[in-house]
Amino acid sequence: GAGVSQTPSNKVTEKGKYVELRCDPISGHTALYWYRQSLGQGPEFLIYFQGTGAADDSGLPNDRFFAVRPEGSVSTLKIQRTERGDSAMYLCASSSFLGETQYFGPGTRLLVL
Amino acid sequence: SQKIEQNSEALNIQEGKTATLTCNYTNYSPAYLQWYRQDPGRGPVFLLLIRENEKEKRKERLKVTFDTTLKQSLFHITASQPADSATYLCALENTGFQKLVFGTGTRLLVSP
Numbered sequence: 001g002a003g004v005s006q007t008p009s010n011k012v013t014e015k016g017k018y019v020e021l022r023c024d025p026i027s028g029h030t031a032l033y034w035y036r037q038s039l040g041q042g043p044e045f046l047i048y049f050q051g052t053g054a055a056d057d058s059g060l061p062n063d064r065f066f067a068v069r070p071e072g073s074v075s076t077l078k079i080q081r082t083e084r085g086d087s088a089m090y091l092c093a094s095s096s097f098l099g100e101t102q103y104f105g106p107g108t109r110l111l112v113l
Numbered sequence: 114s115q116k117i118e119q120n121s122e123a124l125n126i127q128e129g130k131t132a133t134l135t136c137n138y139t140n141y142s143p144a145y146l147q148w149y150r151q152d153p154g155r156g157p158v159f160l161l162l163i164r165e166n167e168k169e170k171r172k173e174r175l176k177v178t179f180d181t182t183l184k185q186s187l188f189h190i191t192a193s194q195p196a197d198s199a200t201y202l203c204a205l206e207n208t209g210f211q212k213l214v215f216g217t218g219t220r221l222l223v224s225p
Contacts, residue, residue: 106156
């Protein structure tokens with residue numbers, strides 16, 4: 001596709017449930033990033049991948065959060081035992097190489113009830 | 114501590130005027146700085162990137178400056194239009210780290 005796509009666009013879940021958020025980067029982009037954005041704030045870094053490996057996961061808030069990119073393209077962000085504080089917009093971005101311009105997807109709005 | 118500061122108050126200007134948004138940073142050594150536009154409920158859209166060795170960059174009605182001595186970037190929109198109304202985010206990549214660090218954004222409102 002032409003840009004980064006994310007699915008679902010909206011996700012409503014109950015506290016304690018497991019959710020998966022998917023990101024399809026721009027074709028050929030080797031670097032993929034996940035950010036989280038709360039209302040009125042800028043995006044905050046969670047994790048980035050170079051190829052299949054997580055190069056930096058220092059932004060993941062705790063071990064309930066995990067992300068994979070098994071074939072170096074699509075990535076899934078997984079959140080276990082969701083909490084109300086996990087409610088936010090989850091943004092994915094990709095770049096052709098590390099350090100180049102990051103292009104963002106439309107985001108997944110997660111609401112934990 | 115490390116900080117990126119953008120004016121949290123909305124900037125209201127009249128159509129046709131130049132909008133100037135400010136981004137200040139503390140205790141970072143950015144390799145480059147980027148500006149993004151974000152509309153409500155949407156992902157950020159890339160506008161301009163300026164590297165540490167560049168003073169100024171232009172693209173159509175947009176201009177960005179980068180002063181590493183003042184630790185400041187200014188973002189200008191000339192001949193502003195109501196369609197320019199959005200939140201504008203600055204983000205920097207700290208040298209040696211690949212992730213972007215964002216400011217909180219400044220909301221721009223352009224009145225007809």
